[in-house]
Amino acid sequence: MIISIRKMISLIRFVACFAVLTVFFYYVLDWVGDWVNPSNPYQVPSGQAVKAFQPESTMDSQYSPAMRLKLFYWYGE
Incomplete structure (x- = not known):
């Protein structure tokens, strides 16, 4: 078997x-x-933008979980 240097190079x-x-x-x-x-999708938006999701504890919520679910289905969001 012949090995060609040109082919190897x-x-x-x-x-x-x-x-x-x-x-x-x-x-x-x-x-x-x-x-x-x-760079950071969780930062507070600047300018006139608003953050769509504001985490809150369930004890401080003015709506019960059932009412929140009803509103969710009612608005279709």
Whole structure:
């Protein structure tokens, strides 16, 4: 069996280019993912925005759980 040095160098160059491009593509996708996702989704909104969910304890609630469920189905939210 004859091993060609040119073919081996070509294969090594192809594998190296593939590895470099794979790592580059990974970092580009990671950067885009960080750019698209919010940094802290649980922070208090600024400006005229309001937070949709305000956690409250069930003892301090003015509605019973049954009434809250009824309102949930009534408003369809």
